Amino acid sequence: MESALQRLRAKVISGELSPGEQIRQQEMAEELGVSRVPLREALNVLADQGLLLHRPNSGYFVAKRAPTEMAQIRRILQLLETELLASIEWPDTDTLDALHGLNDEMRACATQEDWTPLVRLNREFHLKIYSLSPYRLILDEVQRLWALADTFIATKMADMGARLRTVQEHDQLLRCLAARDMPQCLDMMELHRSSTSSGLPPERRAGEPHTTASSS
Incomplete structure (x- = not known):
């Protein structure tokens, strides 16, 4: 199955x-x-x-989704993901290695004709980080919302430059996690969300509330 x-x-x-x-x-x-x-x-x-x-x-x-639905999903994710990231236990060496492995798989997919596995890997990368939080109910909701956001994230990932940029931003986030620098982790995640939002066509962002962050 x-x-x-x-x-x-x-x-x-x-x-x-x-x-x-x-x-x-x-x-x-x-x-x-x-x-x-x-x-x-x-x-x-x-x-x-x-x-x-x-x-x-x-x-x-x-399913058909209106642009305003994605604006709502991104806004909810922004709030919930910040709560999860701020509450994580720092990853051990094995977890960091696993995160690097996922990002390396994304790097390999980024230049392939069939790049669609990268969307799943991207979701797994983020959720593995958020799973370090003890807030399980919030994590369950974030997992549900990421599933809904897949088609919109794929819209961004259709551009090879955006795929490569995503991998590079993950590299920076991993360095922040390895350094156990929470302010830098939070700042990097905000930049990553803004980058993802800027990769979406304008019609996808219609009705979005004014914010510097949009989606992971």
Whole structure:
């Protein structure tokens, strides 16, 4: 089921499946090389995360999202992520190595024709940092919101320059974490959010509240 889930998610975030498009389950199962059971499980996961809509007696459809929805998601993430980052236990050597490994995988993906795995790796990178916080309820909500933000983050990541810049900003954030410098960590994360926001087309930012930070 995991393989079907990741491949289906990639089709949504890359735009191969358009907002509002219906998922034709038999065709999709054949394309992914899986039976209807794991496909249905993957569809249910993506529906729970808000990337798909399930309409009884009609099936599954790619969710449509207005620009103002992403503005709200970014604003909530800004507030919640700051709480998580400010409360983390400093990562040990193994955790820092794992974070460097994720960022190195992103670096390798950044120049590839199929760069879509980078969106998942980017999410895993950030959530691994936030998981160092004891605030589990906040972390659960941030995980949910990151799933909703995938398609918008993919809009930015479609530009190779933005992908490379993201990896470089992660390098800087890792240096701040290794130095155990919380003010610098918070400042770097704010710069990283602003960079992500500037990578989105203007119509994606319509209705955004005035703030120097936008999304991770």
